Amino acid sequence: xxxxxxxxxxxxxxxxxxxxxxxxxxxxxxxxxxxxxxxxxxxxxxxxxxxxxxxxxxxxxxxxxxxxxxxxxxxxxxxxxxxxxxxxxxxxxxxxxxxxxxxxxxxxxxxxxxxxxxxxxxxxxxxxxxxxxxxxxxxxxxxxxxxxxxxxxx
Numbered sequence: 001x002x003x004x005x006x007x008x009x010x011x012x013x014x015x016x017x018x019x020x021x022x023x024x025x026x027x028x029x030x031x032x033x034x035x036x037x038x039x040x041x042x043x044x045x046x047x048x049x050x051x052x053x054x055x056x057x058x059x060x061x062x063x064x065x066x067x068x069x070x071x072x073x074x075x076x077x078x079x080x081x082x083x084x085x086x087x088x089x090x091x092x093x094x095x096x097x098x099x100x101x102x103x104x105x106x107x108x109x110x111x112x113x114x115x116x117x118x119x120x121x122x123x124x125x126x127x128x129x130x131x132x133x134x135x136x137x138x139x140x141x142x143x144x145x146x147x148x149x150x151x152x153x154x
Contacts, residue, residue, distance in 0.1 A: 015108050015123070020132065021123040028117060029085065037068045046110060060082050105123070107121075
């Protein structure tokens with residue numbers, strides 16, 4: 001008879017439109033207890049979040065996790081910097097690629113594993129040009145039209 005917590009994934013849908021993903025990485029997060037409880041309630045937002053290297057560590061900045069409503073004075077700051085946990089070889093590879101022109105690291109999806117760990121899926125990405133974005137919109141519209149036609153025929 002416990003409280004049922006909502007555990008849904010939080011996705012940065014705008015990132016898929018703004019960037020073309022080259023490689024995906026699944027990383028752990030350094031979180032406090034109230035942050036985990038707020039995440040389980042789905043009170044997070046990745047829209048303005050971005051990743052940077054800080055003294056050899058990968059840090060996600062500006063990721064919003066709402067304050068836990070039953071928290072005390074020890075509640076977390078909603079937009080604090082959070083360290084990402086990746087293998088050292090993955091960090092070196094990412095750092096090497098980010099120094100190249102045009103590459104960035106984008107936080108894409110926040111979810112819980114079967115074991116209950118919070119994970120952040122980050123992507124090594126390259127920014128899309130305006131014509132690439134138009135192409136994405138065109139593909140999405142044509143897919144939607146095909147789905148409608150299939151639905152009508154059924």
